[in-house]
Amino acid sequence: MKIEEADNAISLGSDMKVLALECATERCSTALWMNGEVRSLFNDGAQQRNSESMLPMISALLKEADIALQALDVIAFGAGPGAFTGLRVACGVAQGLAFGAGLPVLAVGTMDILAEGMRRHLCSQLLNPPEPLRVLTVMDARMGEIYSAELIEEGQDWRVISGPHLFRPEALSIDEEFDYWGIGDGFVLHSDALLGRLDARVRWVDACMQVPDAVPLAQLASYRFQQNGGVPPEEAQPFYVRNKVALTSAERAKA
Numbered sequence: 001m002k003i004e005e006a007d008n009a010i011s012l013g014s015d016m017k018v019l020a021l022e023c024a025t026e027r028c029s030t031a032l033w034m035n036g037e038v039r040s041l042f043n044d045g046a047q048q049r050n051s052e053s054m055l056p057m058i059s060a061l062l063k064e065a066d067i068a069l070q071a072l073d074v075i076a077f078g079a080g081p082g083a084f085t086g087l088r089v090a091c092g093v094a095q096g097l098a099f100g101a102g103l104p105v106l107a108v109g110t111m112d113i114l115a116e117g118m119r120r121h122l123c124s125q126l127l128n129p130p131e132p133l134r135v136l137t138v139m140d141a142r143m144g145e146i147y148s149a150e151l152i153e154e155g156q157d158w159r160v161i162s163g164p165h166l167f168r169p170e171a172l173s174i175d176e177e178f179d180y181w182g183i184g185d186g187f188v189l190h191s192d193a194l195l196g197r198l199d200a201r202v203r204w205v206d207a208c209m210q211v212p213d214a215v216p217l218a219q220l221a222s223y224r225f226q227q228n229g230g231v232p233p234e235e236a237q238p239f240y241v242r243n244k245v246a247l248t249s250a251e252r253a254k255a
Helices: 047-065 084-101 110-124 191-198 214-228 249-254
Strands: 017-022 028-034 037-043 074-080 105-109 134-140 146-154 157-167 180-183 202-204
Touching: 017 047, 017 084, 017 214, 028 047, 028 214, 037 047, 037 214, 047 084, 074 084, 074 110, 074 214, 084 105, 105 110, 105 214, 110 134, 110 146, 110 157, 110 180, 110 214, 134 157, 157 214, 191 202
Parallel strands: 017 074, 074 105, 134 180, 180 202
Antiparallel strands: 017 028, 028 037, 134 146, 146 157
16 A cells, blocks of 8 residues: 655645545545645555455554554544445444544535545646636436535535435536536546536536545545534444435346
């Protein structure tokens, strides 16, 4: 595993020490935000192996940074929407570590993480979108559906305008009064159903982060923890939009 240092495009909560866990998709990632710098590890394995890979990734990050778990301020995790298994893994690991170390936990929505990833990307590319930045997140939800939300930049944070919702791709609509920056693997995997209808209002950027990542999660969590703190581990919960995890045999036959 290789530890990567990320560019600090946005300085959020620079004096915080935050461990971030993101596992809403098949790409499992961890990040450590400490003293204004962020380091990350990721694993592009199958979700069933995320529970096995996450703890070694966390250990490697802490060892490389020479910091004990108990010295952190908070453990943050990507709360969803996303894959059921991955969300439970991230939440469960965050809770378990936080219980043992006496730390609070902070749940951050997947769509907020994607939006923060877009902001980081735009800053790193020296692009200057209109302010405030409006982001349309579209994430593949399997079973022919997408998760989507509209968010608007509010200082160093984000406000959700609409969503997260679960749609068929062809049912997604946006407010045509505004222009958006789009991010998420849904734009790639459902491009035929989306891009032709949204091109006039959505500028989609291949931001190299088509799925949520622990680096923007760590940065956003550092700011939110400074503002509002976290919660006891037992109060942390994933956020589910869908309550059905698979198609029936009859539904698969009709697809």
